[in-house]
Amino acid sequence: MTNEDEVRWLDADQQDIWRSYLEGTARFVEALESIHAAELPLSLGEYGLLVKLSEQPDRTLRMSALADGLVVSRSRLSHTVARMEERGLVYRCAASGDRRGVNCRLTDAGYAALVDAAPGHVRAVRRLMVDVLEPEEFEVLGRVMAKVAAAGRAATEATGTPKGRTDC
Amino acid sequence: MTNEDEVRWLDADQQDIWRSYLEGTARFVEALESIHAAELPLSLGEYGLLVKLSEQPDRTLRMSALADGLVVSRSRLSHTVARMEERGLVYRCAASGDRRGVNCRLTDAGYAALVDAAPGHVRAVRRLMVDVLEPEEFEVLGRVMAKVAAAGRAATEATGTPKGRTDC
DNA sequence: GTCGTGTAGTTGATGGCTCAACTACCTTCC
DNA sequence: GGAAGGTAGTTGAGCCATCAACTACACGAC
Numbered sequence: 001m002t003n004e005d006e007v008r009w010l011d012a013d014q015q016d017i018w019r020s021y022l023e024g025t026a027r028f029v030e031a032l033e034s035i036h037a038a039e040l041p042l043s044l045g046e047y048g049l050l051v052k053l054s055e056q057p058d059r060t061l062r063m064s065a066l067a068d069g070l071v072v073s074r075s076r077l078s079h080t081v082a083r084m085e086e087r088g089l090v091y092r093c094a095a096s097g098d099r100r101g102v103n104c105r106l107t108d109a110g111y112a113a114l115v116d117a118a119p120g121h122v123r124a125v126r127r128l129m130v131d132v133l134e135p136e137e138f139e140v141l142g143r144v145m146a147k148v149a150a151a152g153r154a155a156t157e158a159t160g161t162p163k164g165r166t167d168c
Numbered sequence: 169m170t171n172e173d174e175v176r177w178l179d180a181d182q183q184d185i186w187r188s189y190l191e192g193t194a195r196f197v198e199a200l201e202s203i204h205a206a207e208l209p210l211s212l213g214e215y216g217l218l219v220k221l222s223e224q225p226d227r228t229l230r231m232s233a234l235a236d237g238l239v240v241s242r243s244r245l246s247h248t249v250a251r252m253e254e255r256g257l258v259y260r261c262a263a264s265g266d267r268r269g270v271n272c273r274l275t276d277a278g279y280a281a282l283v284d285a286a287p288g289h290v291r292a293v294r295r296l297m298v299d300v301l302e303p304e305e306f307e308v309l310g311r312v313m314a315k316v317a318a319a320g321r322a323a324t325e326a327t328g329t330p331k332g333r334t335d336c
Numbered sequence: 337g338t339c340g341t342g343t344a345g346t347t348g349a350t351g352g353c354t355c356a357a358c359t360a361c362c363t364t365c366c
Numbered sequence: 367g368g369a370a371g372g373t374a375g376t377t378g379a380g381c382c383a384t385c386a387a388c389t390a391c392a393c394g395a396c
Contacts, residue, residue: 017310024313027320071194142185145192152195
Protein backbone atom coordinates (compact mmCIF):
# COMPACT_ATOMS: atom_id res chain seq x y z
CA MET A 1 0.00 0.00 0.00
CA THR A 2 2.85 2.31 0.79
CA ASN A 3 5.06 0.65 -1.77
CA GLU A 4 7.22 3.36 -3.19
CA ASP A 5 7.69 1.74 -6.58
CA GLU A 6 4.07 2.28 -7.44
CA VAL A 7 4.05 6.00 -6.67
CA ARG A 8 3.67 8.33 -9.62
CA TRP A 9 5.49 11.37 -8.28
CA LEU A 10 4.69 14.85 -9.50
CA ASP A 11 7.10 16.24 -12.08
CA ALA A 12 8.67 19.67 -11.66
CA ASP A 13 5.89 21.52 -13.48
CA GLN A 14 3.19 19.77 -11.54
CA GLN A 15 4.95 20.59 -8.30
CA ASP A 16 5.07 24.26 -9.22
CA ILE A 17 1.36 24.24 -9.92
CA TRP A 18 0.64 22.42 -6.69
CA ARG A 19 2.64 24.91 -4.70
CA SER A 20 0.95 27.83 -6.40
CA TYR A 21 -2.34 26.33 -5.39
CA LEU A 22 -1.27 25.91 -1.81
CA GLU A 23 0.15 29.37 -1.49
CA GLY A 24 -2.74 30.94 -3.36
CA THR A 25 -5.43 29.48 -1.15
CA ALA A 26 -3.44 30.26 2.00
CA ARG A 27 -2.76 33.89 1.10
CA PHE A 28 -6.28 34.38 -0.14
CA VAL A 29 -8.02 33.22 3.03
CA GLU A 30 -5.47 35.03 5.14
CA ALA A 31 -6.22 38.31 3.40
CA LEU A 32 -9.98 37.80 3.28
CA GLU A 33 -10.22 36.80 6.93
CA SER A 34 -8.12 39.71 8.01
CA ILE A 35 -10.37 42.11 6.10
CA HIS A 36 -13.41 40.58 7.80
CA ALA A 37 -11.75 40.83 11.20
CA ALA A 38 -10.63 44.41 10.70
CA GLU A 39 -13.51 46.03 8.84
CA LEU A 40 -16.64 43.92 9.05
CA PRO A 41 -19.02 42.93 11.85
CA LEU A 42 -18.86 39.23 10.97
CA SER A 43 -16.00 36.78 10.59
CA LEU A 44 -15.74 35.00 7.25
CA GLY A 45 -17.23 31.83 8.73
CA GLU A 46 -20.14 33.62 10.34
CA TYR A 47 -20.77 35.49 7.11
CA GLY A 48 -20.96 32.25 5.16
CA LEU A 49 -23.38 30.79 7.66
CA LEU A 50 -25.70 33.78 7.51
CA VAL A 51 -25.56 33.82 3.71
CA LYS A 52 -26.71 30.21 3.60
CA LEU A 53 -29.59 30.96 5.94
CA SER A 54 -30.59 34.11 4.07
CA GLU A 55 -31.05 32.11 0.89
CA GLN A 56 -33.61 29.76 2.38
CA PRO A 57 -37.33 30.46 1.94
CA ASP A 58 -37.91 31.20 5.63
CA ARG A 59 -34.31 32.08 6.41
CA THR A 60 -34.35 28.76 8.17
CA LEU A 61 -32.35 25.58 7.73
CA ARG A 62 -31.91 22.33 9.56
CA MET A 63 -28.67 22.08 11.50
CA SER A 64 -27.54 19.05 9.54
CA ALA A 65 -28.20 20.70 6.18
CA LEU A 66 -26.34 23.76 7.34
CA ALA A 67 -23.36 21.67 8.44
CA ASP A 68 -23.24 19.86 5.10
CA GLY A 69 -23.57 23.07 3.15
CA LEU A 70 -20.78 24.76 5.03
CA VAL A 71 -18.59 21.64 5.01
CA VAL A 72 -18.11 21.67 8.78
CA SER A 73 -18.74 19.07 11.43
CA ARG A 74 -22.01 18.99 13.30
CA SER A 75 -20.15 19.48 16.53
CA ARG A 76 -18.45 22.61 15.27
CA LEU A 77 -21.71 23.97 13.95
CA SER A 78 -23.38 23.38 17.32
CA HIS A 79 -20.72 25.39 19.10
CA THR A 80 -20.67 28.13 16.47
CA VAL A 81 -24.44 28.50 16.41
CA ALA A 82 -24.53 28.57 20.21
CA ARG A 83 -22.17 31.53 20.19
CA MET A 84 -24.04 33.30 17.40
CA GLU A 85 -27.32 32.69 19.18
CA GLU A 86 -25.94 34.49 22.23
CA ARG A 87 -25.15 37.45 20.02
CA GLY A 88 -28.69 37.42 18.68
CA LEU A 89 -27.72 36.66 15.08
CA VAL A 90 -29.65 33.39 14.81
CA TYR A 91 -31.91 31.28 16.98
CA ARG A 92 -32.76 27.62 17.18
CA CYS A 93 -36.16 25.99 17.40
CA ALA A 94 -37.57 22.52 17.04
CA ALA A 95 -38.07 21.28 13.49
CA SER A 96 -41.54 20.16 12.46
CA GLY A 97 -41.96 16.54 11.47
CA ASP A 98 -38.81 15.04 12.91
CA ARG A 99 -38.63 15.63 16.63
CA ARG A 100 -34.88 15.08 16.62
CA GLY A 101 -34.40 17.96 14.22
CA VAL A 102 -33.42 21.50 15.06
CA ASN A 103 -33.92 24.48 12.81
CA CYS A 104 -31.57 27.40 12.68
CA ARG A 105 -33.18 30.66 11.74
CA LEU A 106 -31.76 34.04 10.84
CA THR A 107 -32.94 36.87 13.10
CA ASP A 108 -33.56 40.41 11.94
CA ALA A 109 -30.38 41.46 13.70
CA GLY A 110 -28.53 38.69 11.86
CA TYR A 111 -29.92 39.85 8.55
CA ALA A 112 -28.95 43.41 9.35
CA ALA A 113 -25.40 42.31 10.14
CA LEU A 114 -25.30 40.43 6.85
CA VAL A 115 -26.47 43.46 4.89
CA ASP A 116 -23.90 45.52 6.72
CA ALA A 117 -21.05 43.16 5.91
CA ALA A 118 -21.96 42.30 2.33
CA PRO A 119 -20.49 45.33 0.50
CA GLY A 120 -17.11 45.02 2.18
CA HIS A 121 -17.08 41.29 1.64
CA VAL A 122 -17.84 41.52 -2.07
CA ARG A 123 -15.34 44.31 -2.55
CA ALA A 124 -12.69 42.15 -0.91
CA VAL A 125 -13.55 39.09 -2.98
CA ARG A 126 -13.29 41.17 -6.12
CA ARG A 127 -10.04 42.76 -5.13
CA LEU A 128 -8.45 39.50 -4.04
CA MET A 129 -9.74 37.19 -6.75
CA VAL A 130 -12.40 38.14 -9.27
CA ASP A 131 -10.81 41.34 -10.51
CA VAL A 132 -7.26 40.03 -10.65
CA LEU A 133 -8.26 37.31 -13.14
CA GLU A 134 -9.34 37.40 -16.74
CA PRO A 135 -13.01 36.43 -17.05
CA GLU A 136 -12.04 33.19 -18.82
CA GLU A 137 -9.56 32.35 -16.11
CA PHE A 138 -12.19 32.86 -13.47
CA GLU A 139 -14.59 30.62 -15.37
CA VAL A 140 -12.03 27.85 -15.66
CA LEU A 141 -11.35 28.18 -11.95
CA GLY A 142 -15.02 27.55 -11.30
CA ARG A 143 -15.15 24.45 -13.52
CA VAL A 144 -11.95 23.11 -12.05
CA MET A 145 -12.93 23.59 -8.44
CA ALA A 146 -16.35 22.04 -9.07
CA LYS A 147 -14.52 18.91 -10.22
CA VAL A 148 -12.25 19.03 -7.20
CA ALA A 149 -15.25 19.45 -4.93
CA ALA A 150 -16.85 16.37 -6.46
CA ALA A 151 -13.67 14.34 -5.97
CA GLY A 152 -13.41 15.43 -2.36
CA ARG A 153 -17.04 14.64 -1.71
CA ALA A 154 -16.59 11.20 -3.22
CA ALA A 155 -13.46 10.50 -1.19
CA THR A 156 -15.05 11.67 2.04
CA GLU A 157 -18.18 9.62 1.53
CA ALA A 158 -16.31 6.53 0.44
CA THR A 159 -13.59 6.12 3.03
CA GLY A 160 -13.02 8.02 6.22
CA THR A 161 -15.46 9.27 8.75
CA PRO A 162 -16.46 12.59 7.21
CA LYS A 163 -16.73 15.22 9.92
CA GLY A 164 -18.26 14.55 13.24
CA ARG A 165 -19.94 11.36 12.17
CA THR A 166 -20.22 8.69 14.81
CA ASP A 167 -21.49 6.02 12.48
CA CYS A 168 -19.60 3.65 10.20
CA MET B 169 -16.59 53.43 2.37
CA THR B 170 -19.44 51.04 2.93
CA ASN B 171 -21.65 52.96 0.53
CA GLU B 172 -23.83 50.38 -1.11
CA ASP B 173 -24.32 52.31 -4.33
CA GLU B 174 -20.74 51.83 -5.31
CA VAL B 175 -20.69 48.07 -4.86
CA ARG B 176 -20.32 46.01 -7.99
CA TRP B 177 -22.12 42.85 -6.91
CA LEU B 178 -21.33 39.51 -8.45
CA ASP B 179 -23.72 38.35 -11.15
CA ALA B 180 -25.30 34.90 -11.02
CA ASP B 181 -22.51 33.20 -13.00
CA GLN B 182 -19.82 34.79 -10.90
CA GLN B 183 -21.59 33.69 -7.74
CA ASP B 184 -21.70 30.11 -9.00
CA ILE B 185 -17.99 30.18 -9.67
CA TRP B 186 -17.28 31.71 -6.30
CA ARG B 187 -19.29 29.04 -4.54
CA SER B 188 -17.60 26.30 -6.50
CA TYR B 189 -14.30 27.71 -5.37
CA LEU B 190 -15.39 27.81 -1.72
CA GLU B 191 -16.82 24.32 -1.74
CA GLY B 192 -13.91 22.93 -3.73
CA THR B 193 -11.23 24.19 -1.38
CA ALA B 194 -13.23 23.13 1.67
CA ARG B 195 -13.91 19.60 0.45
CA PHE B 196 -10.38 19.22 -0.81
CA VAL B 197 -8.64 20.09 2.44
CA GLU B 198 -11.21 18.12 4.39
CA ALA B 199 -10.45 14.99 2.37
CA LEU B 200 -6.69 15.52 2.31
CA GLU B 201 -6.46 16.19 6.02
CA SER B 202 -8.57 13.19 6.84
CA ILE B 203 -6.29 10.97 4.73
CA HIS B 204 -3.27 12.35 6.57
CA ALA B 205 -4.94 11.80 9.93
CA ALA B 206 -6.05 8.27 9.12
CA GLU B 207 -3.17 6.83 7.12
CA LEU B 208 -0.04 8.91 7.54
CA PRO B 209 2.33 9.66 10.41
CA LEU B 210 2.16 13.42 9.86
CA SER B 211 -0.69 15.89 9.68
CA LEU B 212 -0.94 17.96 6.52
CA GLY B 213 0.54 20.97 8.27
CA GLU B 214 3.44 19.06 9.73
CA TYR B 215 4.10 17.48 6.36
CA GLY B 216 4.28 20.88 4.69
CA LEU B 217 6.68 22.12 7.31
CA LEU B 218 9.02 19.16 6.90
CA VAL B 219 8.89 19.45 3.12
CA LYS B 220 10.03 23.06 3.35
CA LEU B 221 12.92 22.11 5.61
CA SER B 222 13.92 19.15 3.47
CA GLU B 223 14.39 21.41 0.47
CA GLN B 224 16.94 23.61 2.18
CA PRO B 225 20.65 22.96 1.67
CA ASP B 226 21.23 21.89 5.27
CA ARG B 227 17.64 20.94 5.97
CA THR B 228 17.67 24.10 8.03
CA LEU B 229 15.67 27.30 7.86
CA ARG B 230 15.22 30.38 9.97
CA MET B 231 11.98 30.44 11.92
CA SER B 232 10.86 33.65 10.24
CA ALA B 233 11.53 32.30 6.75
CA LEU B 234 9.65 29.15 7.63
CA ALA B 235 6.68 31.13 8.91
CA ASP B 236 6.56 33.24 5.77
CA GLY B 237 6.89 30.21 3.51
CA LEU B 238 4.10 28.36 5.23
CA VAL B 239 1.91 31.46 5.48
CA VAL B 240 1.42 31.10 9.23
CA SER B 241 2.04 33.45 12.12
CA ARG B 242 5.33 33.36 13.99
CA SER B 243 3.47 32.57 17.16
CA ARG B 244 1.75 29.60 15.63
CA LEU B 245 5.01 28.35 14.20
CA SER B 246 6.68 28.63 17.59
CA HIS B 247 4.03 26.46 19.19
CA THR B 248 3.97 23.98 16.33
CA VAL B 249 7.74 23.61 16.23
CA ALA B 250 7.82 23.18 20.02
CA ARG B 251 5.44 20.26 19.72
CA MET B 252 7.32 18.75 16.80
CA GLU B 253 10.59 19.19 18.64
CA GLU B 254 9.23 17.14 21.51
CA ARG B 255 8.44 14.38 19.04
CA GLY B 256 11.98 14.55 17.72
CA LEU B 257 11.03 15.60 14.20
CA VAL B 258 12.96 18.89 14.23
CA TYR B 259 15.19 20.80 16.57
CA ARG B 260 16.05 24.43 17.09
CA CYS B 261 19.46 26.03 17.47
CA ALA B 262 20.88 29.53 17.40
CA ALA B 263 21.39 31.07 13.98
CA SER B 264 24.86 32.26 13.07
CA GLY B 265 25.30 35.96 12.42
CA ASP B 266 22.14 37.34 13.98
CA ARG B 267 21.95 36.41 17.63
CA ARG B 268 18.21 36.96 17.66
CA GLY B 269 17.73 34.32 15.01
CA VAL B 270 16.73 30.71 15.53
CA ASN B 271 17.25 27.94 13.02
CA CYS B 272 14.87 25.05 12.64
CA ARG B 273 16.50 21.88 11.40
CA LEU B 274 15.08 18.60 10.21
CA THR B 275 16.25 15.57 12.22
CA ASP B 276 16.86 12.15 10.75
CA ALA B 277 13.68 10.96 12.40
CA GLY B 278 11.85 13.87 10.83
CA TYR B 279 13.24 13.02 7.44
CA ALA B 280 12.26 9.40 7.92
CA ALA B 281 8.71 10.43 8.78
CA LEU B 282 8.62 12.58 5.66
CA VAL B 283 9.81 9.73 3.46
CA ASP B 284 7.23 7.52 5.08
CA ALA B 285 4.38 9.95 4.49
CA ALA B 286 5.30 11.11 1.00
CA PRO B 287 3.84 8.27 -1.09
CA GLY B 288 0.45 8.41 0.59
CA HIS B 289 0.42 12.18 0.39
CA VAL B 290 1.19 12.28 -3.33
CA ARG B 291 -1.31 9.54 -4.06
CA ALA B 292 -3.98 11.56 -2.24
CA VAL B 293 -3.10 14.79 -4.03
CA ARG B 294 -3.35 12.97 -7.34
CA ARG B 295 -6.62 11.31 -6.52
CA LEU B 296 -8.22 14.47 -5.15
CA MET B 297 -6.91 17.01 -7.63
CA VAL B 298 -4.23 16.28 -10.22
CA ASP B 299 -5.82 13.20 -11.75
CA VAL B 300 -9.37 14.53 -11.79
CA LEU B 301 -8.36 17.45 -14.02
CA GLU B 302 -7.26 17.68 -17.62
CA PRO B 303 -3.60 18.68 -17.82
CA GLU B 304 -4.56 22.05 -19.30
CA GLU B 305 -7.06 22.65 -16.55
CA PHE B 306 -4.43 21.92 -13.94
CA GLU B 307 -2.03 24.32 -15.64
CA VAL B 308 -4.58 27.09 -15.68
CA LEU B 309 -5.28 26.44 -12.02
CA GLY B 310 -1.61 27.02 -11.30
CA ARG B 311 -1.48 30.28 -13.23
CA VAL B 312 -4.68 31.50 -11.68
CA MET B 313 -3.69 30.70 -8.11
CA ALA B 314 -0.30 32.30 -8.59
CA LYS B 315 -2.11 35.52 -9.47
CA VAL B 316 -4.39 35.14 -6.48
CA ALA B 317 -1.41 34.52 -4.25
CA ALA B 318 0.19 37.73 -5.48
CA ALA B 319 -2.98 39.69 -4.84
CA GLY B 320 -3.27 38.28 -1.35
CA ARG B 321 0.35 39.03 -0.61
CA ALA B 322 -0.07 42.59 -1.81
CA ALA B 323 -3.19 43.10 0.26
CA THR B 324 -1.62 41.66 3.38
CA GLU B 325 1.52 43.73 3.06
CA ALA B 326 -0.34 46.91 2.24
CA THR B 327 -3.05 47.10 4.85
CA GLY B 328 -3.66 44.95 7.86
CA THR B 329 -1.23 43.45 10.28
CA PRO B 330 -0.24 40.29 8.45
CA LYS B 331 0.01 37.44 10.93
CA GLY B 332 1.59 37.81 14.29
CA ARG B 333 3.32 41.04 13.47
CA THR B 334 3.66 43.48 16.33
CA ASP B 335 4.87 46.35 14.22
CA CYS B 336 2.92 48.92 12.20
C1' DG C 337 27.44 55.73 23.85
C1' DT C 338 22.63 55.78 24.11
C1' DC C 339 18.22 56.68 22.38
C1' DG C 340 14.66 55.32 19.40
C1' DT C 341 12.86 52.20 16.39
C1' DG C 342 12.51 47.93 14.03
C1' DT C 343 13.16 42.83 13.87
C1' DA C 344 13.25 37.76 15.81
C1' DG C 345 11.17 34.80 18.51
C1' DT C 346 8.70 33.12 22.69
C1' DT C 347 5.17 32.92 26.14
C1' DG C 348 0.70 32.52 28.51
C1' DA C 349 -4.19 33.48 28.64
C1' DT C 350 -8.15 33.11 26.04
C1' DG C 351 -11.24 31.21 22.80
C1' DG C 352 -12.48 28.06 19.19
C1' DC C 353 -12.12 23.29 17.17
C1' DT C 354 -11.93 18.19 17.53
C1' DC C 355 -13.01 13.92 19.28
C1' DA C 356 -15.60 10.68 21.69
C1' DA C 357 -19.44 9.95 24.37
C1' DC C 358 -24.07 10.79 25.14
C1' DT C 359 -29.37 11.57 24.71
C1' DA C 360 -33.15 11.30 22.00
C1' DC C 361 -35.69 9.96 18.23
C1' DC C 362 -36.74 7.44 13.96
C1' DT C 363 -37.05 3.08 11.10
C1' DT C 364 -37.05 -1.63 10.07
C1' DC C 365 -37.88 -6.12 10.81
C1' DC C 366 -39.19 -10.08 13.29
C1' DG D 367 -44.38 -4.35 20.35
C1' DG D 368 -39.76 -4.36 21.07
C1' DA D 369 -34.93 -5.03 19.73
C1' DA D 370 -31.35 -3.37 16.69
C1' DG D 371 -29.33 -0.10 14.24
C1' DG D 372 -29.35 4.37 12.00
C1' DT D 373 -29.88 9.57 12.27
C1' DA D 374 -29.97 14.45 14.67
C1' DG D 375 -27.89 17.17 17.64
C1' DT D 376 -25.40 18.44 21.98
C1' DT D 377 -21.85 18.34 25.41
C1' DG D 378 -17.36 18.51 27.80
C1' DA D 379 -12.45 17.53 27.90
C1' DG D 380 -8.38 18.36 25.71
C1' DC D 381 -5.84 20.28 22.08
C1' DC D 382 -4.54 23.93 19.00
C1' DA D 383 -4.64 28.75 17.25
C1' DT D 384 -4.79 33.66 18.24
C1' DC D 385 -3.62 37.79 20.42
C1' DA D 386 -1.11 40.83 23.12
C1' DA D 387 2.70 41.32 25.87
C1' DC D 388 7.33 40.42 26.54
C1' DT D 389 12.64 39.63 26.07
C1' DA D 390 16.44 40.18 23.43
C1' DC D 391 19.11 41.82 19.76
C1' DA D 392 20.22 44.94 15.62
C1' DC D 393 20.83 49.27 13.48
C1' DG D 394 20.76 54.10 12.51
C1' DA D 395 21.01 58.93 14.23
C1' DC D 396 22.70 62.21 17.08
